[in-house]
Amino acid sequence: MPNAHPNRGDKPSTSAEGPRPEPPRRVTMRRRGPILVDGPVEVELEDGSTVFSDRFRVALCTCRRSRRYPWCDTSHRDRA
Numbered sequence: 001m002p003n004a005h006p007n008r009g010d011k012p013s014t015s016a017e018g019p020r021p022e023p024p025r026r027v028t029m030r031r032r033g034p035i036l037v038d039g040p041v042e043v044e045l046e047d048g049s050t051v052f053s054d055r056f057r058v059a060l061c062t063c064r065r066s067r068r069y070p071w072c073d074t075s076h077r078d079r080a
């Protein structure tokens, strides 16, 4: 199995050693645009408050132009 990953369902979820840990959360970086994170996520903001999303994939704003910050609202596309 050249592409097998022990935490991606290639094997049973339990073994003689006990239950498997959760698979790693995928974070996708983009040069210009949001950071995509597999949800659900809880985001802690600079002021210490937190926001939560239970979406399958979440787009986090990196340009600070979003009116829905920290969520991306595609305002980054307006950059000249």
Ligand code: FES
Pocket: 033, 034, 035, 060, 061, 062, 063, 064, 065, 066, 071, 072, 073, 074, 075, 076, 077
């Ligand atoms: S990255 Fe999309 S609005 Fe900021």
